[in-house]
Amino acid sequence: MNNQHTSMKFGLLALLITIALAATMVLSGCVPAPTGVQAAANSLQGVWIVTVSPKDQPPFTSLVSFHSDGSMTANESDGRIGIGVWEKASDHSYAFTLWEYWKEGESFFQAKMSSSLELSKGGDEYNDAFKFQVFVVGNPNPVVEGSGTGAGVRMRVK
Known part of the structure; x- marks a missing residue:
């Protein structure tokens, strides 16, 4: 003892x-300041506060981080966490796919969200359009499908 x-x-x-x-x-x-902090201002890389507006549903807030290695994480206001990947499509256009898993009652669910977004010229805002599917884990057929939009604002040290 x-x-x-x-x-x-x-x-x-x-x-x-x-x-x-x-x-x-x-x-x-x-x-020291992290390498590439200034460069991140002209790319998607960084942390964003995103207002997510699914069609026919109330909007919610998500905190999203786009990492330099092409991975991403999202923490939604309901506590769900998503993990995904992103890539640059063209000059100010990007695409990402995000996965979430959660439990409701005795069932486990997974959601897949695919999005294309446009970064503003200043690099501090973006708008996106997304589609999502919700599955019961183990069943390849979606139980819910939908779409929506998002508006992101880059977080800055003040």
Whole structure:
């Protein structure tokens, strides 16, 4: 029991030291700006607040991150998380496919959303049109299909 208590104390101490060092580095300006921050302003790469408006449904908000490796994550206001991939189609046009999984009652569902979007000339806004399908996991036939639009605004450090 004493060894376990001592081990837990050392683990907590190590965590506190790590947090203190990270805070010191941030506060003292020792952490360099991420590579390509300026370049991201002219691409889809970055974090966006998106108003998602499915046809015939109330709109909701999603926090979406487009990563430099072509992957993406989305966190919707209802707590669902989506993971997907994106690519540049042309000058200011992009396409992405996003997957979500969740449980309702005893059933597991998955949704697939495909979108094409247009980035504004300034690079801080986008508009998209999407289609989605919802499946019961294990059944290849969609139980719901639909479409909608989205409007994204790039998040910036203020």
